[in-house]
Structures are given as structure tokens and as C-alpha cells.
Amino acid sequence: MTPSLLAHRGPETPAFTGRLGEIYAKMARVVPAMEWPFFAPDVAAITELKRQRNAIVLAHNYQTPEIYHGVADIVGDSLALARAAAKTKAEAILLAGVHFMAETAKLLNPGKTVLIPDPKAGCSLAASITGADVRLLRERYPGVPVVTYVNTSAEVKAESDICCTSGNAVAVVESLGAPKVIFLPDEYLALNVAKQTAVEIVAWKGHCEVHERFTAADIRGFRESHPDVIVLAHPECPPEVIAEADFTGSTAGMSDYVATRRPKRVVLVTECSMSDNLAAEHPEVDFVRPCNLCPHMKRITLAKIRRSLETMRHEVTIEPAVAARARQAVERMLAVGRR
Ligand code: 13P
Numbered sequence: 001m002t003p004s005l006l007a008h009r010g011p012e013t014p015a016f017t018g019r020l021g022e023i024y025a026k027m028a029r030v031v032p033a034m035e036w037p038f039f040a041p042d043v044a045a046i047t048e049l050k051r052q053r054n055a056i057v058l059a060h061n062y063q064t065p066e067i068y069h070g071v072a073d074i075v076g077d078s079l080a081l082a083r084a085a086a087k088t089k090a091e092a093i094l095l096a097g098v099h100f101m102a103e104t105a106k107l108l109n110p111g112k113t114v115l116i117p118d119p120k121a122g123c124s125l126a127a128s129i130t131g132a133d134v135r136l137l138r139e140r141y142p143g144v145p146v147v148t149y150v151n152t153s154a155e156v157k158a159e160s161d162i163c164c165t166s167g168n169a170v171a172v173v174e175s176l177g178a179p180k181v182i183f184l185p186d187e188y189l190a191l192n193v194a195k196q197t198a199v200e201i202v203a204w205k206g207h208c209e210v211h212e213r214f215t216a217a218d219i220r221g222f223r224e225s226h227p228d229v230i231v232l233a234h235p236e237c238p239p240e241v242i243a244e245a246d247f248t249g250s251t252a253g254m255s256d257y258v259a260t261r262r263p264k265r266v267v268l269v270t271e272c273s274m275s276d277n278l279a280a281e282h283p284e285v286d287f288v289r290p291c292n293l294c295p296h297m298k299r300i301t302l303a304k305i306r307r308s309l310e311t312m313r314h315e316v317t318i319e320p321a322v323a324a325r326a327r328q329a330v331e332r333m334l335a336v337g338r339r
């Protein structure tokens with residue numbers, strides 16, 4: 001170990017005392033003490049910058065523990081982050097997540113500054129479809145309403161009747177009262193929804209590059225090596241994976257399952273950081289950890305969040321005519337939850 005690393009260690013150093021010590025305690029089970037002195041200065045600076053800028057940090061469940069437990073004001077799935085963005089009184093919103101999440105926050109807060117620490121934080125689902133594709137689908141299926149997963153660009157949302165997330169997809173589809181809907185762009189989520197409703201679903205061939213890699217054989221392998229394991233899967237996984245799981249739900253659904261059911265041993269068939277974040281909170285639960293990283297989520301780091309709040313970049317902007325139509329689709333979705 002280098003002398004500088006040694007000098008940073010030990011519970012008596014500033015990183016481990018006072019407010020920083022309390023913050024570290026939240027993630028101590030998953031972030032080694034040796035690493036914390038490297039994160040602590042950024043966490044302290046971000047805390048102060050949030051106060052100066054009257055800014056709030058919304059972090060997705062796939063963010064790393066030093067972000068999720070260290071600087072986030074609100075954590076959650078896409079739906080919870082959209083709801084929090086709609087409600088906040090803060091003047092600026094920093095989205096620790098991917099670009100479509102920041103765009104959704106901007107749609108709901110056109111007058112506020114919305115920041116994304118790395119504008120290249122994309123999503124394979126959002127990249128799988130354009131507004132022109134949606135217009136062609138409407139020509140092919142005249143009169144059939146379009147339900148669009150929030151994992152899309154504002155341009156695609158603007159061509160849609162209503163948005164949904166993995167947490168409310170069935171309720172949104174059924175809210176339309178239509179016998180048939182076009183459901184975009186995640187084919188696997190669409191198949192998963194189709195199993196739970198009588199509404200006929202027309203799907204697109206978009207896939208999440210993280211969840212499409214899981215296989216049914218993976219799940220059987222987890223059960224062979226850990227016979228008592230409870231398998232929770234995200235609905236973006238292929239249907240044969242969902243068929244092998246004990247429970248399917250959004251990232252918030254999985255988190256609630258662990259918090260309320262407290263399984264002895266669990267495997268979350270989703271992005272890696274989710275298990276780290278929950279393991280920090282639930283020492284009594286043993287997490288089996290397959291690791292599929294989302295390269296887009298991992299573009300967001302503490303250093304980039306700090307820089308973003310220092311420079312107030314990168315600000316999310318949406319062309320006003322697109323924003324007005326996309327906002328309607330997101331607001332219709334939020335209204336479904338309030339019915
Ligand atoms: P959730 O809405 O379930 O958090 O999912 C978002 C996402 O990007 C999953 O890959």
C-alpha cells in the first residue's frame with residue numbers, strides 16, 4: 001500500500017467523522033474503507049454545491065453506491081424519478097442516470113435547469129427507435145394507440161399517446177380502453193405485458209443490452225449452486241428468463257420485494273449496482289451477484305456530478321414544439337397512477 005493511501009485510512013481521519021462519517025456508514029458494507037477517502041472529498045463538495053445551487057440529485061437504482069448512498073436526494077426506478085421531478089421545489093435538478101431520464105425530468109420542469117453529468121449516457125432501447133418509425137407504425141395500424149416506454153427520446157414520446165414505465169405498463173395499457181395497442185420499443189417488456197392483459201399488443205424489436213444477455217440457463221445455474229435462492233427478474237429480460245423467475249418487477253418492485261419479504265438469499269437478474277445498493281441496506285439478506293453492467297449508467301461518476309454542479313453543464317434542452325407533445329404523453333402516464 002502506498003504511504004498516501006495509508007495516510008488516508010483510519011476512523012480518525014475527516015472522511016470517517018462527522019457528517020461524512022454518517023454518510024459512509026450507509027454504504028460501509030459495500031464500499032471498502034480503503035476507497036472511501038477517495039470519494040469523500042467529492043461527496044463533501046457535491047453536498048455544498050447542491051446547497052449553493054438549490055439543486056436536487058435524483059439517482060436511478062443502477063447508480064454506484066457512492067452516488068446512490070452518498071449524494072442522492074431521491075433514489076428509485078424511472079417512475080419514482082419522474083414523480084419526484086414533477087414535485088420538486090428545487091431550482092435545478094441533476095439526473096444521475098441516463099439521458100432519457102434527464103429529458104423526462106426536463107419535460108416535467110420546462111422552467112428549471114436540468115443537468116446530466118455526461119450527455120453520452122444513452123440507452124440501447126432509446127437508440128432502437130425514431131419518431132419517423134412511430135409515424136410509419138401509425139400508418140400501418142391506423143387508429144391503434146401508441147404506448148411508449150419512457151426509455152425513449154423526447155422525439156419518440158412526442159409521437160406517442162401515452163408513456164409507461166416497467167412499474168405501470170399493464171395499468172397504462174389497460175387505461176386506454178382499446179382492444180389493441182402499439183407498445184414501443186422493448187419487445188420483451190411488451191411480451192411480458194401481453195401475458196398480463198387481454199389487450200392485443202403490437203411490439204417493436206428493441207432490447208435492453210444489459211437484460212437481453214441473461215438466459216434461462218443462467219437462472220437454472222443460480223438455483224443449482226444456491227437451491228434456496230429467490231430469483232427476481234426485471235421485465236426487460238427475455239421471456240424464457242421471466243418464466244424461470246419467482247418474481248418480475250421494476251427496479252423499485254425488486255427493491256420492495258427485498259425490503260418487505262426479506263428473503264434469506266436472493267438474486268437480482270438486472271444491472272449489478274442494484275444488488276450493491278440493496279446489500280448495503282439489508283445485511284441479513286445474502287445477494288448472489290451475477291454482474292451485467294450498463295455502460296451508459298456507468299458513465300455517471302461522482303467526479304462528473306461535481307463538475308456538472310460547478311459548471312452547470314450539461315444542461316438538457318428540448319425543442320419546444322417536441323417538448324409540448326412529449327410532455328402530454330408523460331403527464332397522461334402520471335395521471336394513470338393518480339386514478
Ligand atoms: P426501472 O424503471 O425498472 O428502474 O428500469 C429502468 C431501466 O433502465 C431498466 O433497465
Ligand code: SF4
Nearest residue numbers: 123124208209210294
Ligand atoms: Fe437502457 Fe438497459 Fe441501460 Fe436501462 S439497463 S439504461 S434499459 S441499456
